[in-house]
Amino acid sequence: xxxxxxxxxxxxxxxxxxxxxxxxxxxxxxxxxxxxxxxxxxxxxxxxxxxxxxxxxxxxxxxxxxxxxxxxxxxxxxxxxxxxxxxxxxxxxxxxxxxxxxxxxxxxxxxxxxxxxxxxxxxxxxxxx
Numbered sequence: 001x002x003x004x005x006x007x008x009x010x011x012x013x014x015x016x017x018x019x020x021x022x023x024x025x026x027x028x029x030x031x032x033x034x035x036x037x038x039x040x041x042x043x044x045x046x047x048x049x050x051x052x053x054x055x056x057x058x059x060x061x062x063x064x065x066x067x068x069x070x071x072x073x074x075x076x077x078x079x080x081x082x083x084x085x086x087x088x089x090x091x092x093x094x095x096x097x098x099x100x101x102x103x104x105x106x107x108x109x110x111x112x113x114x115x116x117x118x119x120x121x122x123x124x125x126x127x128x129x
Contacts, residue, residue: 028129
């Protein structure tokens, strides 16, 4: 089995090195690390709608870089800072995953950075085995 690390050694907020890969591909599976509404190494603050869009777009960039798409996602993990954001979050999420919804877990959690949402996912493509 070949393991490929995508985006290892990148920098986050304040130029701090991130001690993890953005994604790891192994035997057709792609594990995307938790993404937040970050752009150019800084958190982009906004409403839950704005932050959710930026976060999902970050996930899409990683999927695309690895040769996967949203249709290949089989599981999503979501962390919301405020449970009152759940329905607004779901509205944006459905715009992206409505036609092909993956399995999903969504929990309330305090964030490690100053944002409202974090999303990770697992994708699979048999042709990437």
